Amino acid sequence: MDANELLAWARGSGFDIALTIFVAGMLLRLLEVLALGNKPDLSAPRGSGPKGGVQTLLSRNLPRKAVFDREPLRIINGYVLHIGFFIVLFLYGPHIVLFESFLGFGWPGLPSGVIDAVGAITILSLIAALVFRLNNKVIRFISTKDDYVAWAVTLLPLLTGYLTYNHLVASYTMMLALHLLSVELLLVVAPFTKLTHMFSFAMARWYQGYQAGRRGVES
């Protein structure tokens, strides 16, 4: 299979298969959690559940001081990683076209040079994340294969995207095909690893905030 055929597959059947697994898998995982349900809480509420839910949904965007003071670099790196990933994914012209194709609307992107730089920073940040993980005895101990798989499938699209844009390693056609395939790998793997947090984070925060809010305690 040459680069053109690989690209055609990645843009055709490959993408369809990956997207189907991603959407169906993600819904399956989320529905499973939701369907577990709550036991009825018969106690009189001491505060507002929804208020606590919203509060936690927002407040968890900021680090806890105690944690931040202990490992500031790791926390900052987490922000760099996530924000960098969002910028590269949502503000690069060719990516916006994809979202536009099924959302029906687009938004202005950033110059490719900026995306290139942010992409490089995000890749370095991911590597730093791995170093932090391996250097911290506790985190290393509780890390499972799942963590390393999630790390690898997140790194690959960034790395191949960077190489494609900069015309490195292989021809543009081949690199673009590999980039799309790496994204497809991420889509296939995401619902079955901790990467589900891309959606479940909101549910988890809401639930915890709601429970705490209802009991009138801090979340």
Add this chain to the structure above:
Amino acid sequence: MDDLTLSERLRQRGVSRRGFMKFCAATASMMALPPIMIPKVAAALEQARRPSVIWLSFQECTGCTESLTRSHAPTIEGLIFDHISLDYHHTLQAAAGDAAEHARDEAMKKNWGEYLLVVDGSIPLGENGNFSTIAGISNLEMLKEVAEGAAAIISVGTCAAFGGLPMANPNPTGAVSVSDIIKDKPIVNVPGCPPIPTVITGVLAHFLTFGRLPELDHLNRPKVFFGQNIHDRCYRRPFYERGQFAETFDDEGARKGWCLFKLGCKGPTTYNACATAKWNEGTSFPIEAGHGCIGCSEPNFWDAGGFYRALSLPHTNVGETILTAGAAGIAIGAAAAVLNRKRKSDAVDNRETITIKDLSKES
């Protein structure tokens, strides 16, 4: 082979030495040779005898020949082509019928093992090759016969090089490329729909100059012409870098000459010399005229997902896939939920009561 050298013929045609040297300089620069090579190109071309060329047209639209003749009359590229001995070419030869086929036989006999074979058009294999015949001979048969005595083969156009439009899905005639059939001859692919005239003549000039075929890439295309992609050489590239794209063919961005990526331009994945050699004697190329590259010099360009679909878009309908997968996900999710609840209630039902006696050490 003709006795007159190219230089003598050119002079007979009234082409000045200065004009000839200018052509050699242009040829040298097109082939990415250093200026020091210009006299060598000139010397080689001056001494070159007219090699016999047999041009076979199979399943094609004559666009490749049209392309070549467009640059023909007034230009020196046209003249140099005139100064190879084009012994057989359906469209351009005066002879017809038996006389035409006789000319081919004659040229083959006289120059066995030395002539250049140029092919445009794909070769149909379906129905025993009877979808396309010339003088009652199928394309497949004629190609095999003529290729046997050829020094080298130049596949001109995407049809001959990669199957092209006739091979597009569902390929009703079972069309294939020249290299799918001929395995034992050097083959140069000069794809494009059509190829740039100067690229066709450039390959011939290279053969005349060096007596061998140019360096080829993995698709057997001459690296000097197909070594770089359109995107890298596109004058609209700065707009791509700035993230400025035309959204439609008549919006503000299109009028300002912004990048055509979102309108489906295949420049990033297309390797050809359009952006540098250009068309119509260096006037412009498709992107300069406001239309994205369609990737015509790449294999399977016709089936590569639509000319107006951005490269970053999948071929399929993303919205539809999401909806179908969403419905499937909800159904599987609901089934899983029912299953989980059943497991939970089963566990409750089957729970065995543990008494203090069970936990005591004596038991």
